[in-house]
Amino acid sequence: MINNLSGTTLADHVEEEIIQYIKSHDLHPGDTLPNEMEFSRMLGASRNVIREAMSRLRMLGLIQTRTKRGIIVTEPGLLTGFKKALEPRLLSVNTIKQMMGMRISLEIGIAEFLFENVSENHILELEMIVSRQQAIGINNLSVEDEVLFHTKIYEIAGNEFILQFNAIMHPVFEFSKHNYESFFKPINQKLQENNEIIGHADLLQFIINRDKEGYQKAIRRHLQPYWEFLHKED
Amino acid sequence: MINNLSGTTLADHVEEEIIQYIKSHDLHPGDTLPNEMEFSRMLGASRNVIREAMSRLRMLGLIQTRTKRGIIVTEPGLLTGFKKALEPRLLSVNTIKQMMGMRISLEIGIAEFLFENVSENHILELEMIVSRQQAIGINNLSVEDEVLFHTKIYEIAGNEFILQFNAIMHPVFEFSKHNYESFFKPINQKLQENNEIIGHADLLQFIINRDKEGYQKAIRRHLQPYWEFLHKED
DNA sequence: TTTGACCTATTTGTAGTACAAATATATAAA
């Protein structure tokens, strides 16, 4: 039916056609699509090809399929595709740098919502997290401890999307810290020697003082190792 | 081979197995995977099923396939899956709100990089964009004009990932502005009457003055309609 | 009439075969 030009396969085309079908028929979550054989006839492609395309859309969460019931349009899980594509070992250094830049931007920007929403109760929760971490010692924090504080920040800010987004990106940062340990270690050492480390306790103090600008400056310095990583030449 | 429990299909399982294979064999972009028939034998699934899974990974950009050459691991386009899942009409209001929150956070947070990188040349470019828009009149701006300024900001900040991310999210915001016009119109009207509109010219002034904190406050107010949208009850 | 058990037809899920198209590799020719 369609030329096999430049690596595009029939399934690619069919996938696009199905998305177009949803758009042009203004289908919404809950609506049903034609079944596989109908699409096969409509698009002149074998059922195999239709299924390959459907399989993709199914993975992204745009559709659900059930025997006899057929194919149903659903609200996609926005980040499922992003999550699957995020294999740290497949990412180039440059991509990782850009993700770190996004992380920094988000942590600074989300302060806007953090300081809007933060309550006394939230502060109590944060204090519990921080005090536990101080008991452990800032150098002995596990990955989970490190994540706990930031996750709580996102929770307070109340944006589930950003929360998920960061949760997905986080393994990449952990991978980087291990993979580029020779870069991160000296930086942390230097920060420690100069007494420039901004820990969660410091950040919390700005929250308690309701000092948004101060917090934004501090979180930027809290993420100093990432900042330096994404500025490094290779 | 595997139980068909709770809606998970064989292709889902195979997809996971292939990703595991890449991980466990520590494959990197350029390395080749076993061909379809080998996976078929290894996993005890028909070639059809293998192809469905491969088709997904191909779509996400994790692999490339060429006849005879076989299947090659590649660096994924991080946002391709995200982009495809982002059909505005399929998104719930809640999801859109969260995306607006992310937009606001990013625009505030990226100032960190913007003010680090901005040069006299950049300012000249921004001045050209702004003066052209003032000539048109702030109320007659096309979508393209509106995007132009912000895109330039991201360019100066130098984060391709955020740039792409915003480009992908933007249609959702445009869709929302049309779809919820009855919400946005009165807000814009009110802002205009109270002379509270912060335009690109105002933002540029903060950039020229190298006033990061001022810019961050201003961009937050520039995005006031979004801010109010994501705070609205329904 | 209503309820509940039971069919039946439809549709997705999986397997397998067949062949076309592209191309890496080997082989033969110059």
Added chain:
DNA sequence: TTTATATATTTGTACTACAAATAGGTCAAA
């Protein structure tokens, strides 16, 4: 050694077949 040709391999597409699930209808009993 280089170039042209042949071969074998692997993906891309089509088609058939059947299993499994189930929506919707049928029929019998209360």
